[in-house]
Structure formats: C-alpha cells, structure tokens
Amino acid sequence: MSATPGHPHGPIGLFDSGVGGGTVLRHLRRLLPAEDVLYVADQAHCPYGNRPAHEVRRLATANVQWLLDQGAKLIVVACNTASAVALRALRAQFPHVPFVGMVPPVKPAALSTRTGVVGVLATPTTLNGELLQDVIQQWAEGVTVVSREGHGLVELIEAGHIEGPELEARLAAFLHPMLAAGADTIVLGCTHYPYLRPTIQRLVGPEVTVLDAGEAVARQVRRVLRARNMAHPRGSQQGRVLYATTGDPGHLAHQIARLGLPAGRVITAELP
Numbered sequence: 001m002s003a004t005p006g007h008p009h010g011p012i013g014l015f016d017s018g019v020g021g022g023t024v025l026r027h028l029r030r031l032l033p034a035e036d037v038l039y040v041a042d043q044a045h046c047p048y049g050n051r052p053a054h055e056v057r058r059l060a061t062a063n064v065q066w067l068l069d070q071g072a073k074l075i076v077v078a079c080n081t082a083s084a085v086a087l088r089a090l091r092a093q094f095p096h097v098p099f100v101g102m103v104p105p106v107k108p109a110a111l112s113t114r115t116g117v118v119g120v121l122a123t124p125t126t127l128n129g130e131l132l133q134d135v136i137q138q139w140a141e142g143v144t145v146v147s148r149e150g151h152g153l154v155e156l157i158e159a160g161h162i163e164g165p166e167l168e169a170r171l172a173a174f175l176h177p178m179l180a181a182g183a184d185t186i187v188l189g190c191t192h193y194p195y196l197r198p199t200i201q202r203l204v205g206p207e208v209t210v211l212d213a214g215e216a217v218a219r220q221v222r223r224v225l226r227a228r229n230m231a232h233p234r235g236s237q238q239g240r241v242l243y244a245t246t247g248d249p250g251h252l253a254h255q256i257a258r259l260g261l262p263a264g265r266v267i268t269a270e271l272p
Contacts (some may be wrong), residue, residue: 002229008230011036011059011242013072015063017046018158019252020191021078022261023104027218028076029241029262031066032225034232036183036239037262038070039078040269041164043247047154049123049190053085060086062271069272073230076221077101080122080190084129098228099219105211107139112209114187119178120147122189123154132189146181148174150190157192160258163199171196175203188212195259244269245266 012028014021018041025039040063042048048056060082066076077083077090077099083101091099104126105260108141109118126132127147136145153168178186186208188194194212201210227229232239241264245252249266255267 001112002196004147005226007071007073007230010071010073011038012074012076013038013040013064013067013070014076015040015042015060015067015076015082016191017041017048018043018080018154018192019255019259019261020074020157021257022078022256023090023191023194023212023259024078024214024217026261027215031218031222032239033238034237034239035225036232037241038067038072039171039241039243039264040067041243041245041247041252043158043245043252043270045246046158047111048079048081049154050124051098051125053125056082057086057089059271060090061093064090065078065272066269068094074098074100074221076217076226078191080126082251084126084131098224098230098264100217100224101131102191102213102217103135104187105216106132106135106145106187108144109138109185109187109209113143115182116186117144117146117182117184118184119175119181119186120145120189121150121174121186121193122147123148126189129206141195145179146178146183148177150174150193153196154190154192157195158255160255162195162259167196168199168203171200177193179204179208183208185209185211240264242267246271
C-alpha cells in the first residue's frame with residue numbers, strides 16, 4: 001500500500017488511540033470507496049483522553065511519522081483528544097502534509113438547538129483543549145453548553161462493551177445533568193462514542209438530537225483530495241483497508257469484526 005507521500009496512489013492515513021477512528025472510517029469508505037486507507041490504532045497507549053497534553057503530542061507525532069513512512073498522502077487525526085492538543089503542532093511540524101482533524105460539532109448543535117442548551121460528552125483533554133473552547137466562543141454565543149467527561153467509556157468500548165446494564169448506568173449518569181439542564185442536542189466529542197449512539201439515543205429519547213463529526217470529517221477529506229488533485233484515479237474499483245496496531249493484532253481483528261468495521265488485514269505498527 002506504500003507510495004510516495006502526497007502521491008494520489010498513496011493511502012489516506014488515519015490514527016486514533018484505539019478503535020474510535022473506525023466511526024470515521026465507516027463514512028470514508030462510503031464517500032470515498034476508491035481510496036486505500038491505512039488505519040493505525042495506538043492501542044499500546046490507549047486511552048489518550050487522560051494523558052498530559054505533551055504526551056499526546058509526542059504520540060500523535062509518532063503516529064503521523066509512521067503513516068508518512070508508509071506513503072500516506074493525507075492524515076486524518078481521527079481522535080478528538082489528539083486533535084484538541086496536537087493538531088496545530090502537527091501542521092507546524094509537517095507543513096506540506098494535509099491534515100483533517102476532529103472538531104466536536106458544536107456549531108451545528110448551537111444553530112439547531114430549540115432550547116438554547118447543548119450537551120457535550122467528551123474526554124477531559126478534549127473538554128479542556130483550546131480547539132473546543134474556540135468553537136464554543138465562536139459559534140455558541142447565547143447558547144448554554146453543559147459538558148461532561150465520559151470517564152471510563154473508551155475503556156469499556158475497547159473491551160467490547162458497547163451495550164449492557166453497566167454501560168447504560170454510566171451513560172445515564174453523564175447524560176442526566178445535560179437533560180436536567182434542558183439540553184435538546186447532545187454532541188459526542190470522542191470518536192469512540194458513536195458506537196454507543198443507539199444506547200444514548202434510547203436513553204435521551206427521540207426528541208433529543210445526537211450529533212457526531214464523523215460524516216463531516218469524511219466530507220472534508222473528500223474536499224481536500226479534490227482541491228489538491230490527490231484523489232485516487234482507479235475509478236469504480238474498490239480501495240483496500242489495512243489496519244495496524246501497536247497492541248495485539250488478534251485483538252484488533254476481533255474488534256473489527258465485532259464492531260462491523262470494513263474488512264481488512266491487520267498488521268503490527270512499531271512507532272518511531
């Protein structure tokens with residue numbers, strides 16, 4: 001799958017601390033089926049959400065360098081935590097590489113809310129990062145934003161628990177304060193959380209809108225590739241998906257099947 005970095009035949013590179021970026025990958029495969037995709041799950045260091053910012057930046061740099069060494073032509077930072085604290089640094093460190101990062105969809109939430117209250121469920125690092133705060137200041141003026149840290153959710157998802165009483169009890173504790181404050185829109189600010197969307201929607205009810213940024217990010221990738229003439233020229237032929245993990249390849253292969261992610265071979269990634 002390797003090619004010269006920036007070459008149209010190169011893969012789209014994605015990285016996340018674990019399987020969370022798979023929720024973005026699903027949309028990429030639907031919108032850009034001809035593209036090859038190389039996905040890195042840094043499961044040896046998962047989760048990122050409670051790590052210090054400098055450590056997340058170091059890990060993000062290592063993921064990007066590995067993807068570029070494999071010929072990735074564009075990098076999707078498919079992790080809200082890494083986007084929050086590392087995206088600006090990555091763009092400065094790799095100025096010739098196109099990056100697309102995750103931004104919690106506070107803007108569409110603020111524009112569509114009827115009650116004027118929006119809930120944001122995310123990791124601590126994302127909630128405290130400049131990226132989210134900038135979006136809130138720019139687009140949520142006059143809107144009350146109720147934030148909650150989704151402690152333990154990433155670990156449960158990585159362990160394969162995407163439903164069940166324990167998960168529902170934990171989610172209810174996070175969601176209840178948002179609903180009590182009058183939120184009619186819930187923003188999922190972690191790429192892992194959309195796996196829980198059916199349960200979240202059931203807990204908050206049909207009158208509450210649940211949003212995540214996965215589809216918007218995939219559309220932005222498509223725009224960047226077209227603008228830079230970097231789209232793969234293979235036409236209608238299906239591209240390939242290759243997964244890499246810094247953890248156990250067998251475990252990741254099991255997760256891919258369990259979560260219904262696009263099929264692909266799994267290899268080991270040794271980050272620089």
